[in-house]
Amino acid sequence: MNRISSIKRIASLGLLWFPLGAQDSSPNPPPPTQTKDLSGASLEDLLNVKVTSVSKKEEKLWTAGAAVFVITQDDIRRSGYTNVPDLLRMVPGVNVARMNASTWAISVRGFNDLYADRVLVLVDGRSVFDPMFSGVHWGDLDVPLEDIERIEVVRGPGGTIWGANAVNGVINIITRHSQDTQGVAIRGSAGTDSSGNAFSQFGGSIGDAATYRVFEQYFNIDNFRSPSGAAALDGRHSFHEGFRADWKPTASDTVMVEGEANRTEQGELAQTVVANALPLQASVDGINRDASASLLLRWNHMLASGDELSFQLSGNYLDRHTLGMHYFERSFDFAFQDHLAVGARQDIVWGTELRADLIQTQPGYAFSFWAPYRNDFFESLFAQDQIRLTDSLSLTVGSKFELNDYTGFEFEPSAQLIWTPTARQTLWASAARAVRQPNMTDLQLRGDVAIVPAPGFPFGVITTQGNPNPVAEAVKDYELGYRVQAGKRLFVDVAAFANFSRNNRIGVPLAPFVGTTPQLSYLVIPFTFDYDRRVQTRGGEIFATWDVTSKWRLSPGYSLFHLNQTYDPVDVAVQPVETGLTSPAHQFELRSMLSLPHNLEWDANFSYTSSLMGGSIPAYPKLDTRIGWRRGNLEFSLNGQDLLKPWHIEFPNELTSADTMIPHSVFVQLAWRFQTPVKPGR
Numbered sequence: 001m002n003r004i005s006s007i008k009r010i011a012s013l014g015l016l017w018f019p020l021g022a023q024d025s026s027p028n029p030p031p032p033t034q035t036k037d038l039s040g041a042s043l044e045d046l047l048n049v050k051v052t053s054v055s056k057k058e059e060k061l062w063t064a065g066a067a068v069f070v071i072t073q074d075d076i077r078r079s080g081y082t083n084v085p086d087l088l089r090m091v092p093g094v095n096v097a098r099m100n101a102s103t104w105a106i107s108v109r110g111f112n113d114l115y116a117d118r119v120l121v122l123v124d125g126r127s128v129f130d131p132m133f134s135g136v137h138w139g140d141l142d143v144p145l146e147d148i149e150r151i152e153v154v155r156g157p158g159g160t161i162w163g164a165n166a167v168n169g170v171i172n173i174i175t176r177h178s179q180d181t182q183g184v185a186i187r188g189s190a191g192t193d194s195s196g197n198a199f200s201q202f203g204g205s206i207g208d209a210a211t212y213r214v215f216e217q218y219f220n221i222d223n224f225r226s227p228s229g230a231a232a233l234d235g236r237h238s239f240h241e242g243f244r245a246d247w248k249p250t251a252s253d254t255v256m257v258e259g260e261a262n263r264t265e266q267g268e269l270a271q272t273v274v275a276n277a278l279p280l281q282a283s284v285d286g287i288n289r290d291a292s293a294s295l296l297l298r299w300n301h302m303l304a305s306g307d308e309l310s311f312q313l314s315g316n317y318l319d320r321h322t323l324g325m326h327y328f329e330r331s332f333d334f335a336f337q338d339h340l341a342v343g344a345r346q347d348i349v350w351g352t353e354l355r356a357d358l359i360q361t362q363p364g365y366a367f368s369f370w371a372p373y374r375n376d377f378f379e380s381l382f383a384q385d386q387i388r389l390t391d392s393l394s395l396t397v398g399s400k401f402e403l404n405d406y407t408g409f410e411f412e413p414s415a416q417l418i419w420t421p422t423a424r425q426t427l428w429a430s431a432a433r434a435v436r437q438p439n440m441t442d443l444q445l446r447g448d449v450a451i452v453p454a455p456g457f458p459f460g461v462i463t464t465q466g467n468p469n470p471v472a473e474a475v476k477d478y479e480l481g482y483r484v485q486a487g488k489r490l491f492v493d494v495a496a497f498a499n500f501s502r503n504n505r506i507g508v509p510l511a512p513f514v515g516t517t518p519q520l521s522y523l524v525i526p527f528t529f530d531y532d533r534r535v536q537t538r539g540g541e542i543f544a545t546w547d548v549t550s551k552w553r554l555s556p557g558y559s560l561f562h563l564n565q566t567y568d569p570v571d572v573a574v575q576p577v578e579t580g581l582t583s584p585a586h587q588f589e590l591r592s593m594l595s596l597p598h599n600l601e602w603d604a605n606f607s608y609t610s611s612l613m614g615g616s617i618p619a620y621p622k623l624d625t626r627i628g629w630r631r632g633n634l635e636f637s638l639n640g641q642d643l644l645k646p647w648h649i650e651f652p653n654e655l656t657s658a659d660t661m662i663p664h665s666v667f668v669q670l671a672w673r674f675q676t677p678v679k680p681g682r
Contacts, residue, residue: 053122053152053172055384055396056161057308057339057349065396065416065428066158067093067481067495067541071151073176078593078603080626080639080669082145082189082197084173085138089607089622090591092541092557093155093495094169095583097612097651100660101221102139102236102266105651108155108169109497110537110561110583114654118436120158120166123173124258126296126314131331131357131376134165134439137320140262140290142240144199144217146185146673149176155541156497157477159412159434160398163353163380167434167475168499175258178203178211178246183674191639191667196220196237212245223267225647225661232660233285236266252302259295264288269658270323273366273448278517279459281451284323284365291319308339310351325364332356349398350383359440367447370466374440376405384414392420406438407472424485432477438470442505442529454523461515463526464507471531475501489547496540504533504565535565555591582651584619586610601628613652620648635671640664 050058054066061070069091081087085104089096095112097105107116115135121128123143129136151173158166182203189197196218203213220237242260249255268288274280296314303309311334318329337351355378361369384398399413414432421427443466454460481495510526543557561583589607596602604625611619623644628637642648647661 049150051152052174053154053158053170054161055349055386056337056351057347062483063418063420063426065418065430065481067155067479067493067497069153069155069543071153073149076145076148076151078601078626078628079605080603080624080628080637080641082669084141084143084145084151086641087145087151088153088171089605090555090557090589091153091155092543092559092587092589093539093561094153095587095609097609098662099651099653100232100234101224102234102264103653104138105582106136106138107583108153108171109499109539110563111168112583112651117165117439118167119169119171120162121171121173122162124175124256124296125172125298125312125335126294126316127331127333128294128316129165130318131329132327132359132361132440134437137290139236139266140238140264140292142217142219142238142262143173143175144201144215144240144242146187146199146201146671147175147181147213147215147244149174149180155495156430156479157412157414157432157434157475160382160384160400160414160432161349163378163382163400163402163412164404164410164435164437164472167436167473175244178213178244181213182211185671185673187669187671189639189667189669192663192665197667197669209249210245210247212243214241214243216241224663226269227649227659227661232658233267233269234660236264238262238264254300256298257296259293261293262290264290268322271658272323273451273461275363275366275368275448278448278461278522279451282365286324287321289321293317306341310337310339311335312337323364323367325362325367327359327361330358345388347386347388348383351381353380354378366449367445369440369444370446371444374444376440378405379403394418404437406443406470410435410437410472426481426483428479428481430477430479434475434477436473436475438472442466442470443468449527452525454525457514457523458520460512460523460525463524465526465528467529467531470529471503473501473503473505473531475499491545492542493544494540494542497538499535499537501535501537503531504535505529505531506533533565535563537561537563551595553593555589555593557589559587561585581613584610584612599629599631601626601630603628609650617649617652620645620650633672633674635669635673637669638666639669640666 049061049070051061051064051068051070052058054064054068061068071087071090075090076087079087085096085106088094088106094108097112099105105112105114105116108119111118115133117134121136128141154170156169158170162170185201187199199217201213201215205211217240221235223231223233223235226232240262244258247255266288268286270284272282272284274282294316298310298312301309314333316331320327333355335351335353339349341347357376359374361372380400380402382398382400384396386394386396388394396416399411402410412434416428416430418428445464445466447464449462449464452460452462477497477499479495479497483493485491507527508530510528512523512525515522515524539561541559546554548554562585587609592604594602607622609620611617621644622642624641626637626639628635642662642664646664649659650662653659
């Protein structure tokens with residue numbers, strides 16, 4: 001339903017009447033790290049972190065052929081943040097904008113909106129996007145931060161490995177092995193914008209081969225304010241329970257199962273048309289209720305030949321109320337993967353996936369769907385081959401092939417060339433094709449957007465409707481990157497990109513017609529989605545890690561984004577609809593981590609985001625800081641966020657048309673963690 005904001009913008013401009021290896025190619029790679037949790041890790045330790053989101057196999061961050069950024073567990077602990085969206089503010093090229101107490105808009109390299117559908121988000125390789133909108137309900141994604149091992153963010157297409165909708169990036173949240181979370185963990189915090197935040201967890205073992213953990217987490221966030229100063233009625237509270245168990249039945253097998261359940265209630269103040277009582281427009285103060293659950297089972301098996309086989313089965317359930325609408329979603333996914341070496345110079349990963357999405361809807365105040373039920377099925381096959389050309393040069397090629405119920409057959413090829421001329425330098429280049437699959441909203445949405453004056457009629461109704469003949473948006477992406485370790489204390493990473501996409505979705509007007517109620521006639525001004533916009537984007541990111549001293553680390557970062565777009569002549573009237581103005585052209589961040597005597601830590605994050613919406617949302621600076629004390633199992637911290645501006649808007653609320661002011665906050669946090677060593681191995 002975020003597409004509706006585009007229709008509103010047309011109306012406001014008076015345009016109503018226009019009809020996407022395991023082998024290290026570095027000759028002298030940095031020495032391997034023995035550090036597991038990265039706490040106090042050196043630069044060489046950090047560069048040897050293993051990532052899996054680029055190629056669906058373990059490879060060193062140092063030699064990855066993509067623009068990848070890793071948020072470690074130590075980054076998480078010392079950030080002072082309490083949720084995943086705020087953690088993503090660390091990543092250059094990622095735009096994180098808070099809409100209200102429980103809603104964020106998050107995108108990679110542009111195209112930000114409430115349901116940014118060009119970024120694939122995963123938890124332990126399980127997709128968490130909403131199949132109805134292809135976006136993420138970030139307020140519901142409250143993974144306990146203590147249980148996150150790392151967050152891998154790939155900027156750029158990941159379609160060859162992950163499939164459709166991994167167009168501009170992949171965000172993969174990887175949780176810790178249950179062996180690393182043994183014992184009891186308790187955390188609580190309270191502050192100016194939250195009346196309750198509590199977490200408790202227990203981890204144990206079963207015999208000598210299995211470990212587990214179970215947790216409970218609670219959030220209660222107070223109401224923010226509207227621009228008028230009144231309460232925005234967007235407060236939220238949630239209960240989240242879950243578990244993870246890891247079992248090693250044999251030397252060649254590992255089994256992991258994890259599950260969770262989440263219940264959320266949040267206020268929802270919206271300006272909406274009431275479709276069954278036209279021309280009534282009402283301010284609705286309602287409660288948005290979500291209930292969700294998921295289950296993931298993964299079995300890894302090592303063959304005598306050295307092949308690594310992986311079987312994964314997952315299921316998701318969502319029951320959601322919003323804007324009077326009630327809908328149910330059930331998704332089931334099975335994936336198989338084989339990782340094998342062919343000779344001394346080839347490393348191959350291939351696999352297949354089957355997915356089913358079942359959706360049932362009931363009408364809301366203004367929005368409904370042409371058909372209340374939809375069942376969609378997706379099949380895919382991928383293969384990727386890393387070829388070691390020389391000791392310092394490797395080429396990776398592959399493609400994903402997909403069948404879907406929206407556009408039929410799609411393919412997403414890619415190629416990466418990686419050169420490590422010295423032990424301290426990596427250069428890479430890549431080219432890829434990725435697609436954004438249409439979703440149920442694109443095809444079947446029906447809604448009354450706004451009541452407007454209409455000459456000769458009592459009123460007019462702007463409506464939106466899906467297009468039954470959707471086209472997959474396709475992007476061709478070209479990237480260059482360079483990493484250098486300039487001495488023992490400084491690391492620099494640079495990436496540049498250019499994207500050329502076609503068949504981009506756009507809102508276009510249809511011919512007006514007369515609608516009727518039992519009492520009167522009115523003018524219907526319909527809009528639908530079309531796919532004839534062509535977009536070019538370019539930009540890049542640069543970030544560094546500088547160990548000023550053994551106790552002080554600075555991490556600056558900057559990102560640049562620019563967008564051009566063209567239309568077919570018939571759509572010249574709708575050029576102002578989506579111009580990339582929902583994503584900032586410039587973002588800058590500077591993080592500081594300072595370890596002080598007497599077990600004290602002082603950490604700070606300063607960032608700057610340039611203006612949005614043609615300046616209607618001004619540029620804003622942001623300063624967050626944390627002073628912490630840690631000794632043994634006990635940790636205490638004083639945290640401040642958004643300290644430079646007391647109240648400001650970060651992003652327009654496209655769904656409810658009710659913008660919300662984001663406050664500064666100060667809170668204290670107390671945590672006690674007792675770790676018990678266990679014997680089971682990985």
